[in-house]
Amino acid sequence: MDISTDPVQRSALVTGANKGIGLAVAEGLLKLGMTVFLGARDVDRGTASVAALTALGLDARFVQLDVTDQRSVDAASATIADDAGALDILVNNAGTLVTPIRPPSATSLDEIRRTYETNVFGVVAVTNAMLPLLRRSAAARIVNLTSDLGSLTLASADENFPQLLAYNSSKTALNAVTVAYANELRSEGILVNAVSPGSVATDQNGHAGVLTTEQGARLPIRMATLASGGPTGIAVTADEDLDHHLLAW
Ligand SMILES: NC(=O)c1ccc[n+]([C@@H]2O[C@H](COP(=O)([O-])OP(=O)(O)OC[C@H]3O[C@@H](n4cnc5c(N)ncnc54)[C@H](OP(=O)(O)O)[C@@H]3O)[C@@H](O)[C@H]2O)c1
Numbered sequence: 001m002d003i004s005t006d007p008v009q010r011s012a013l014v015t016g017a018n019k020g021i022g023l024a025v026a027e028g029l030l031k032l033g034m035t036v037f038l039g040a041r042d043v044d045r046g047t048a049s050v051a052a053l054t055a056l057g058l059d060a061r062f063v064q065l066d067v068t069d070q071r072s073v074d075a076a077s078a079t080i081a082d083d084a085g086a087l088d089i090l091v092n093n094a095g096t097l098v099t100p101i102r103p104p105s106a107t108s109l110d111e112i113r114r115t116y117e118t119n120v121f122g123v124v125a126v127t128n129a130m131l132p133l134l135r136r137s138a139a140a141r142i143v144n145l146t147s148d149l150g151s152l153t154l155a156s157a158d159e160n161f162p163q164l165l166a167y168n169s170s171k172t173a174l175n176a177v178t179v180a181y182a183n184e185l186r187s188e189g190i191l192v193n194a195v196s197p198g199s200v201a202t203d204q205n206g207h208a209g210v211l212t213t214e215q216g217a218r219l220p221i222r223m224a225t226l227a228s229g230g231p232t233g234i235a236v237t238a239d240e241d242l243d244h245h246l247l248a249w
Helices: 020-031 043-054 070-084 109-134 152-156 165-188 213-224
Strands: 011-014 035-040 060-064 089-092 141-145 191-196 235-238 244-246
Touching: 011 020, 011 070, 020 035, 020 043, 020 089, 020 213, 035 043, 035 070, 043 060, 060 070, 070 109, 089 109, 089 213, 109 141, 109 165, 141 165, 141 213, 165 191, 191 213, 213 235
Parallel strands: 011 035, 011 089, 035 060, 089 141, 141 191, 191 235
Antiparallel strands: 235 244
16 A cells, blocks of 8 residues: 655545535645545435536545444545545534524533534544544644634623534534644644634525635635644634634634
8 A cells, every 4th residue: 555755735535525615625625636535424415516526627536424423434434545545634524503593401412412423523533533544644634624603712701602502512522622633643743723614604504604615615725735834733713804813712
């Protein structure tokens, strides 16, 4: 099996890439000349998105990936190992928002568990499964899609902060996961950061966001392609002018 020693990034996996921000991130990385594995839990939705990209002459490849299903995660890792031998970029994009705004006390444990399965445990499962492949890269980067809604600094400063206990706390937990992996992998040169993409019009928010998916993909792509020696263990957020700045945990 070939082990890449070239610092140029060649391959990426984006989870939840059949639509929304994930699809736009995949397309952006493809247009940089990479091979991109589009992870999607649904075969029809995933292959349709891949077909649209390959029709543009891009090296998009479908990989079935339900981040809440360990067998699916392991199979995806095996497929990428066979196909590419290594992985330069992992974008943990798949996410879910299962509950409408309502008081925390009216949120069920089942809603919280379902949210965490995807937004937190899914990220840990995929990251662990892909780490052996990322360690074969000379410039591995991990990007986790977080949200301003996961910021304890912002939440504690605003009594009218949106009441989304399951989603918000899942992103807070994801931030902690990001810092933990950044600390573990720092000495290996693997940069791990969290990105809040801004308010992006997607199915998740009924297309109420103000940014296009292409605009929302810019910051994740930037953090996925950081030069060696770049930041690790930080969160960045995009505002409506597409400026970006540090997001306070
Ligand atoms: N939109 C925003 O303004 C915004 C703001 C902050 C953060 N984010 C974050 O950005 C990420 C992308 O969100 P989006 O707005 O693009 O949402 P979206 O359009 O609803 O897309 C979510 C993607 O995640 C996939 N997914 C959900 N559960 C999955 C699972 N168990 N396994 C694999 N894939 C799964 C979905 O697949 P299916 O099509 O099969 O459901 C879909 O491809 C999320 O992590 C979200 O929390 C979004």
